[in-house]
Amino acid sequence: MVHIEIADRLRETLTEADYTVDTVVERIGDEGQRALGRNSTIAADWALGRDMDPLATLIRLWLLQQPVSRPAAEQALPGLVDGLVAAGILTGDVRTVSAVVDVRPYAADDGTAGWVVSDLVNGLDAQPGPPRPDYVLGISPASTSLAQLTMRDPIASALDLGAGCGVQSLHLARHSRRVVATDLNPRANELAAWTFRLSGVAPEQRLGSLYEPVAGERFDLIVTNPPYVMSPPDGTRLVYREGSMEADGLVEAIVRGSVGHLNPGGSLQVLGNWAILEPERWTERLADWIPPGCDALVLERERLDPFEYIEIWLADAGLLGHPEHSGRYRAWLEYFDDLGITGVGMGWLLVHRSGSARPDIRIEQWPHAVEQTVGPAFAAHRAAIAYAGRTDAEVLATNWRLADDIVQETIGDPGAQDPRHIVLRSQRGFRRAVEVDTALGGVLGACDGDLPLGAIISAVAGLLEVDAERLVADLLPRIRQLLADGMLTR
Ligand SMILES: C[S@@+](CC[C@H](N)C(=O)[O-])C[C@H]1O[C@@H](n2cnc3c(N)ncnc32)[C@H](O)[C@@H]1O
DSSP states (O other), X not given: OOOXXXXXXXXXXXXXXXXXXXXXXXXXXXXXXXXXXXXXXXXXXXXXXXXOSHHHHHIIIXXXXXXXXXXXXXXXXXXXXXXXXXXXXXXXXXXXXXXSEEEEEEEOTTSOEEEEEEEOOTTGGGOOOOOOTTOOOOSOHHHHHHXXXXXXXXXXXXXXXXXXXXXXXXXXXXXXXXXXXXXXXXXXXXXXXXXXXXXXXXXEXXXXXXXXXXXXXXXXXXXXXXXXXXXXXXXXXXXXXXXXXXXXXXXXXXXXXXXXXXXXXXXXXXXXXXXXXXXXXXXXXXXXXXXXXXXXXXXXXXEEOHHHHHHHHHHHTTOTTOTTHHXXXXXXXXXXXXXXXXXXXXXXXXXXXXXXXXXXXXXXXXXXXXXXXXXXXXXXXXXXHHHHTSOHHHHHHSOOEEOTTEEEEEXXXXXXXXXXEEEEEESSTTOOEEEEOHHHHHHHHTOBSSSOHHHHHHHHHHHHTOOHHHHHHHHHHHHHHHHHTTSEEO
């Protein structure tokens, strides 16, 4: 476990050296930063030139994975090198010192900041993989997506399930009074303990699978990007990405089990993958996972065919160009074939323990650009579905208002008097859009909060010379969708 005294002194040293995101980017330049994002250290090394001051040494050691001279290491980490070697953070001898694990500054738009400890970046400068099976992944695009989609209202308790390097807990600690961080991998718990101590937060850490370490406990929020990669059981498995269950069984178990660990009104947010078996029934399959008494919003952001999917994850495991590549590829295809997997959906799941007798479950493909951070859009949806669940009479009796961020787009032939399509599009959140006909456009245009919806529909029916009751029946389902999407509000 973490050596508290060494970690506290390391934190002071990193602070003094200004080993922060902004200063590092200033030092290696935007090009150096972008190149590191492509797993190439050359641009950053070029920017550092021959510099060996403490900040340059820390960057070389941890971001570029370069061995540094013992005197340079002593200068950058005064009185700490032996302790860090003993703690397994560094390795070295009398001449050189190198990193065993990655220590990097972290900062996000919500003000979260600290240092994240994980295994060294795999495949840096095209070093051949694959990584060790208990490899602890650092901050990945998936980590950032989950952090961005998490709802950040102040809460009493949060569970970071599969905490890995601990980055989600750093965010959760800012808005949740209590945070529990769990992982199946003891090495992840060990490295996360360093992340937490260095970053000045103190989540409770537990070891174990899924909800086992929190038996009998409930939370206001559960967040997870679990090991969702679906691969054959006989290949080398990496604990950070492959669960022990068949196909998407692990994501299903997390969703089904959530209700037993959520307080009333609590939510689960997952970034995950799901198997597409029969493409025309994929929403029913996922809807079946949603526990009773829970609302859900599932947005499939991307869908890959089996070939695309397998190629991505074989490359992620460092197997490109490896002699086993083609054999593994075929075995993976056979596994998918046996299970009837015709594609893989990737996206975001929100399960909300609303206690509703008629839960609102929406599962859809939404590959369009959204406003980042998107967490507030999930929070707004959770609130908005209460409007969508009102009775017809209540919906008609309410003075609704078109949300302020909606603009009208028209598409048509140049010079034509009337457009062929009119679309109302929200500029914020999920950036929802709806195509309107004359009646719906007229009704929505008049929704400024002054009149109840029923009166507006009657007036529009009069103008269009159509039956008001039939117009109500025609418009209400679409109005409900607009309420759930937050395009129409109070
Ligand atoms: C993709 S990583 C996510 C890490 C971190 N939450 C993030 O946002 O970067 C998935 C994590 O789940 C852990 N894990 C794997 N199987 C698990 C299980 N059955 N129960 C709990 N955690 C598990 C892995 O060890 C790994 O740390």
